[in-house]
Amino acid sequence: MAQDTARQPIPTAPTAPARALLPLILPAVVVGVAASLIFIGVSAAAERLQHVLWGPLPDALGIGRYSVLWMFVMLVATGVAVGLVVWKVPGHAGPDPATMGLDAPVLPPVVLPGLVLATALMLAGGPSLGPENPIIAVNIGLAAWLGGRLRPRTPGSVWPALAEAATIGALFGTPVAAALIVSEALAGRPLKGLLWDNLFAPLTAAACGALTTTLVSHPTFDLGLPPFGRPRGGDLLAALVIAPAAALLGMCAVYAFPYVHAAFRRLRHPMLMLPAGGAVLGALAAVGGHLTLFKGLAEVGELARDPDGWSAGQFAVMAVVKLAALLVAASCGFRGGRIFPAVFIGAALGLCAHALVPGVQPGVGVASGVLGMLLAVTRQGWVSLFTAAVLVSSPGVLALLCVASLPAWLLVTGRPQMQLRADGTPVR
DSSP: OHHHHHHSOOOOOOOOOHHHHGGGHHHHHHHHHHHHHHHHHHHHHHHHHHHHHTTHHHHHHTOOTTOHHHHHHHHHHHHHHHHHHHHHSTTTTSSOGGGOOSSOOOOOGGGHHHHHHHHHHHHHHOOSOBSHHHHHHHHHHHHHHHHHHHOTTSOTTHHHHHHHHHHHHHHHTSHHHHHHHHHHHHTTSOOSSOHHHHHHHHHHHHHHHHHHHHHHHOOOOOOOOOOOOSOOHHHHHHHHHHHHHHHHHHHHHHHHHHHHHHHHHTTOSHHHHHHHHHHHHHHHHHHHOGGGSSSSHHHHHHHHHOTTSSOHHHHHHHHHHHHHHHHHHHHHTOOOBSHHHHHHHHHHHHHHHHHHOTTSOHHHHHHHHHHHHHHHHHOOHHHHHHHHHHTSOOTTHHHHHHHHHHHHHHHHTTSOOSOBOTTSOBOO
């Protein structure tokens, strides 16, 4: 009887016919290109404004570009500017950003201009948040609104999936990150057909978004750290220590998140919450220096160009200050995401380990620190592995990271996430 049971064929999901997938190609291509161009446009506008605010303007006023005074003034002014948008612009720049993750809801069109403006002001002004969450929300809202009108026969659930995948592909410059996130999201849902049938349209959108970004703005995540070749026993030990340590530090911010958020909510009005948050961020910048400002991607590149240019204490201070700045910026109402600041924090921790123990190779330290921090902050396992791996151009690092992710994941799984429900309680 046991042998007969073993010989029974394993049931497989039916594959989708090509005629069911072909109509999705054109919408996926259009959404992919459009999502990338929106991301590039918002980023370029923010960079131009940042150049003015942190260059010619303080020079004309005779103030140091990154003096304590100017950093404080700019962060408070950014809080005032974003507060005005949240208060007065129709749609109030969307829901509380503390309640939003990468899987954004479909926002009504009236909300989107204010959300774009608040995001651009935040990126230019210096708070420690990235563009990912609001840009994904904007692209999802636009795709759902326009797609529902131009192609009403297409199921409404298709447009958010295409827009999210396209934006993630554009953000990372590769469709692999989007495929990993979508496959992770599909893991808990009953699938209609094979996995690749479900990934076909989102992967097309992500590929088009990534190619558009690559052709237009030439992004790169490679930090240019020294390659370390074949992993050694010491590298494995370092990864097994650094990744869980980074995850523990990240969880400190996760557990503090609802309390800091509640403290700012007591101020009740955006014109109080956001300027107050800007003032706290200005004080933190005075401690951590100008490298702890902004989303952190350009700044982590500056750290990586000279891994021995700072002491272990300086790296540790920058990591802790940046984590506190991320916590405050995400709590007080600035519109932005948490992935890019978490990359800076993890990289600073990894370089701190290298400064403390020179035998820890910079690439191993950075990749392990980024992995642990992203696991704690995002709770996205595949994206954490992918992001940590692409920062270091050494194939051998992937095996180390897969092993190091296991104890780090045990520290974060089942615990609160850095995202809140509408009532202020953390998502689990």
